[in-house]
Amino acid sequence: MTLLRPFVEEDNSDLLEIEKLCPHGNDKIAESADKSPNAVARYDMYDNWKIYVAVENDRTAGWIGWTLKEDVNGTKYGYLIEIAVHPQFQKHGIATELMTKAEDDLRENGASYAYGYVFEENDASNALCKKLGYEIVNEMQLNAFFTYKQRNVSDDFSIRLADNEDIPDIVNLLNEYHEGWANFVPYTPESFEAHIKRVPGYGLDKLWIALSGEKIVACAGLWDVSTIYRMCYTKEPASMKIYGALLNFLKHFTNVPKIPAENEFFTNQTMVDYAFVPEAPDAMENLINYMNNATLDLESISIAAMFFSDDPLFPVLQRFKPFVEKWGFYQKSLDGEDRKFELIYPDFRDFVL
Numbered sequence: 001m002t003l004l005r006p007f008v009e010e011d012n013s014d015l016l017e018i019e020k021l022c023p024h025g026n027d028k029i030a031e032s033a034d035k036s037p038n039a040v041a042r043y044d045m046y047d048n049w050k051i052y053v054a055v056e057n058d059r060t061a062g063w064i065g066w067t068l069k070e071d072v073n074g075t076k077y078g079y080l081i082e083i084a085v086h087p088q089f090q091k092h093g094i095a096t097e098l099m100t101k102a103e104d105d106l107r108e109n110g111a112s113y114a115y116g117y118v119f120e121e122n123d124a125s126n127a128l129c130k131k132l133g134y135e136i137v138n139e140m141q142l143n144a145f146f147t148y149k150q151r152n153v154s155d156d157f158s159i160r161l162a163d164n165e166d167i168p169d170i171v172n173l174l175n176e177y178h179e180g181w182a183n184f185v186p187y188t189p190e191s192f193e194a195h196i197k198r199v200p201g202y203g204l205d206k207l208w209i210a211l212s213g214e215k216i217v218a219c220a221g222l223w224d225v226s227t228i229y230r231m232c233y234t235k236e237p238a239s240m241k242i243y244g245a246l247l248n249f250l251k252h253f254t255n256v257p258k259i260p261a262e263n264e265f266f267t268n269q270t271m272v273d274y275a276f277v278p279e280a281p282d283a284m285e286n287l288i289n290y291m292n293n294a295t296l297d298l299e300s301i302s303i304a305a306m307f308f309s310d311d312p313l314f315p316v317l318q319r320f321k322p323f324v325e326k327w328g329f330y331q332k333s334l335d336g337e338d339r340k341f342e343l344i345y346p347d348f349r350d351f352v353l
Contacts, residue, residue, distance in 0.1 A: 002054050002055070002056045002061065002093075002097055004053070004054055004055075004097060004098070004101050005052065005053055006050070006051070006053070007040065007052065007065075011053050011060060012037075012038065012040070014053075015040070015063055015084075016034075016035060018062065018084045019033060021087055022086075023235070024119045024121075024122045024125070024353065025119060025121045026121050026123045028121065028235065028237060029237040030121070030233065030234045030235035031119070031234065031353060032231065032232055032234045032353075033352075034229060034231070034232070035228065035229040041200070041228050042081070042228050043065060043081070044198075045199055046349065048067055049067040049081070050066060050067075050105060051063060051065040052098060054089075054097065056089055056092070056094070059086075061088075061089035061092070061094050062084055062085035062086060062094045062095065062098060064082070064083040064098035064099065065082050066079060066080050066102045066114075067081060068106060068111060069183070071182070071185060072186060075112050076109065077111050077112055077113050077115065078102070078103075078115070079114070079116065080102060080114055085098075090124075095128050096128070099128070099132055100132075103332075103334060106334060107334050107335075112334060112337065112339075113331055113334050113337075114134075114334055115329065115331045116129070116330050117140055117328065117330070118330060119325065119326075120326040120327060120328060129328075132332070134331065134332040135331060137330075137340060137341070138329040138344055139309065139326055139327070139328060139329065140306055140307070140308060140327040140329050140346065141306070141308070141314075141324055141326055142306050142325040142326075142351075143306075143307070143314075144302040144303065144305075144325075145292075145302060146257030146301060146323075147269075147296060147300065147301065147302055148256065148296070148301075149296075150292075150293050151293060152289060153286050153289045153290050154282070156282070156286070157211060157212055157217070157218075157287075159209070159210045159211075159290045160209065160211075161207065161208055164193075164204070166209055167192060167193060169216045170192070170207070170216060170273075171187045171189050173217075173275045173276075173277070174273065176275075176277075177275035178275070178345055180343060181344060182342075183344060196221070196273070199223060199272075199349070200228060201224035201226065201227030202221060202223045202224070206221050206223070207219065207220070207273065208220060208287060210276075210280075210283040210284070210286060210290075217276060217277045217280040217283045218275070218283040218286075219275055220272070220275075221272045221273040221274070222272070223269065224267070224300070225268065225270050226267035226299075229352055229353060230266065231266065231267075232263050232264055233260065233262055233264075234263060235262070236262040243259060244259035244261070257301070266301050267299060269291075269302070269303045269304070270304050270305070270348060270351065271288070271291075271305040276316075281316050285316055288303070288317075288320070302323075305317060306346050306351045308344055329344065
């Protein structure tokens, strides 16, 4: 019989081990994360969260984590952060039990719906979500470009690190950029300052602005996700292996991107809190070029951004010829009401593998 109970600190090592044994993907491409020493560090970025552990035959069989959020209209909803079941206990119905536990708790606490992200190639998780009544209502893209060479930065814009006096203008830009997007709660200067201080590996010293004259026309931050986890490809796609072999040859003659080998852990910088005025996509491009140059001395191999294709950032980032991964945005009603959102705010705290 499976026992479901709240997470305790003594479960940490078991969760780390299960994480390593449960890569996201299939036999063509699969990714895994190393979150040591703290398997649940990411949860401290949220206000309301829970983790439940499944125990079978006195062994940790799996776990699930979720958080309760609230939008600007006071509607509560749940984000299913992650779920994993030890390979020895898979096909025992444990994943379904864990998902049901999370949904029941969210309903009891007033959540109207639940959502989560699933890697396009994660066959098992996609099948589980569809079995339990979740629908893909949008597609999230991870766009990453390699940071290995200097990029040109135009003199048309002045670019610098933000300071405390810039926060009100940054908040106005972010709020205008995301106005009307589902799940976006407008910032105040106070809430934004608290937000950037709460995220490990981020802060005002990693937030840049681009100015036209004295007006801030673009902003973006870089989050060093290595403070929470590193990732690797446990199954590297054939195309990446071929590309890596070619670059390994070319590196003797020129500066080339680093392609990690299979099972080699790596880190990247995640672009967060980005926004730009509609008439200034070039400012955003130059800001990204500037951030690229600022990170060349770091161990990170790329800058990555997660967004939906209807985000105005999408055409800008395509200029960088990024590597693209697709993640299904799954949603399920918990109160019987059917919801469809045109624009969805991508909460970057969610994007830890």
